Amino acid sequence: MTTSSTIMDSNSFRPEDMADLDERTRSLAERRAILGPSYRLFYHHPLNLVRGRGTRLFDGDGTEYLDVYNNIPSLGHSHPAVQEAVSRQLGLINTHTRYLHENILDYAEDLLSTMPGELNHVMFLLSGSEANDLAVRVAQAYTGGTGIIVTSEAYHGNTELITKLSPSIGHDQPMAIDMRMIPTPDTYRLRTEDLGTWMAEHVRKQAADMRRHGIAFAGLLIDDIFSSDGVFPGKPGFLKPVVEAVHELGGVYIADEVQPGFTRTGTFWGFERHDVVPDIVTMGKPMANGIACSAVAAREDVLDAFAQSSPYFNTFAGSPVAMAAAQATLDAMREEDTMGNARRIGGVLLEELRSLAREFPQIGDVRGAGLFIGADVVAPGTTDPDYPAAVRLIEGMRERRVLTSLCGPFGNVLKIRPPLVFDESDVDWFMSALRDTLRNG
The missing domain is CATH 3.40.640.10 (Type I PLP-dependent aspartate aminotransferase-like (Major domain))
Incomplete structure (x- = not known):
């Protein structure tokens, strides 16, 4: 039996998803058993990331992803x-x-x-x-x-x-x-x-x-x-x-x-x-x-x-x-004035998200400071958290090669926290993927 955790288990891979994986990903996921059962992986279809540059990450097949979550490489990957x-x-x-x-x-x-x-x-x-x-x-x-x-x-x-x-x-x-x-x-x-x-x-x-x-x-x-x-x-x-x-x-x-x-x-x-x-x-x-x-x-x-x-x-x-x-x-x-960039690009992203929320009632609230933004995913017309919808949203974003995650007591808040070098082209990619996911699932 593994203990559930709001912070660790929102949007995480589960063993029952193994059959849906391609051969290489399944092999890597199976080999992770050697690390013991406490570890968690992001996404129902985990990623094998092998390199990064700035706000972009690349998997073993060379597929490019936009990182909208990772604050550890604050200056961007491989600075x-x-x-x-x-x-x-x-x-x-x-x-x-x-x-x-x-x-x-x-x-x-x-x-x-x-x-x-x-x-x-x-x-x-x-x-x-x-x-x-x-x-x-x-x-x-x-x-x-x-x-x-x-x-x-x-x-x-x-x-x-x-x-x-x-x-x-x-x-x-x-x-x-x-x-x-x-x-x-x-x-x-x-x-x-x-x-x-x-x-x-x-x-x-x-x-x-x-x-x-x-x-x-x-x-x-x-x-x-x-x-x-x-x-x-x-x-x-x-x-x-x-x-x-x-x-x-x-x-x-x-x-x-x-x-x-x-x-x-x-x-x-x-x-x-x-x-x-x-x-x-x-x-x-x-x-x-x-x-x-x-x-x-x-x-x-x-x-x-x-x-x-x-x-x-x-x-x-x-x-x-x-x-x-x-x-x-x-x-x-x-x-590189990351503080100024956080204010400037964070402000652009916040306004874009608030505009999107007026179009899609699943986004109940958007709030943030600089490049740290949260967006509540709710049952439309209410303030009730909608965790399943939030997970579907994150998984849909991943299919569109945009990576972010969830937080909050109900696991329903989009946690938007990209590298500090995020720019307007990154905002465009993120917003396009989010809008398409909200519209088409």
Whole structure:
């Protein structure tokens, strides 16, 4: 028996689909049994992708696909500057942080220069999961509490600690006894004009419940565009009263920037949209364009309590090669103005999608910031999620060689999150495929 998961099982391959596959794809899918049953594949007809360039991917037969989902190669697949930086550093040395090396210092200073001055220390890891794991431990050491609040469909990673703070992994996955959940800030279905006050009150309510159970509140861990909850950017600034409530309660605000960070939302960091300063920031996926690299940035006083009790070392984190890739990525983001492109092309895409929604009532709501957009697939004339229709839509797009995915508690929200080099020709291909799929199935 395999456990179902909203985030993992929406739009995934199932063994009963094996008979429909061509011989080569079936052979590869069958061989994957060696990896064990926990892994998942996208699509009823999985893809064997062998190379990529920019926003385009190519399978083993040379068929070209448009990538409208993959934020890990944030600069686009196979970016030449990152390739060159990694190759050059591999030809010199690649070791760990117990030795002095300029790369990690230069990049740390450059990375922190993109953040508010209060965030003046940074530690490096390999994945967003590790970054969030460390951030929670830092928050707990600083506050003396253990209680962490997340949203009801959050995904923050897959370490043992963070899995228990990631309800989207599945209903059969036990949550931490000292965690609490607040509802998703669903701007489509909630009837409130003051989302920030509504959310702050839920934080206070859950912190009070912690106190009743003898649990000291440590902090709020949120992804500020609520990626797994269904992509809810909300109005800029709505998080301000939420962060104020967290601080009043003695906790810290951990901004999970693994998905919204690095210019995707049209600001360098997602939290900037809300005019707030986190106590801790976590980042990962896009920061080195596909090389394993993540980080935790924090205020000195917040980090100090953890540092005094827990010396930290991670063999592969902060290596010269990872730092070379991260620096090349950051440099290219500036040179290519990915932030401006996210605002400009994201705005075009958002308007195109909203226009399409007026034509097709299956698209109930479209919302986004920069190149991070969610579109609710619903039963026409209602706000009721329509998961089967969303899966048909994603599969139809795949047949038209456009790749994206689903999120949200009902698995009915199109998660549109392409590489940051998406351009108007990519928008045209995406919209043409989406319109044709809505019209013809």
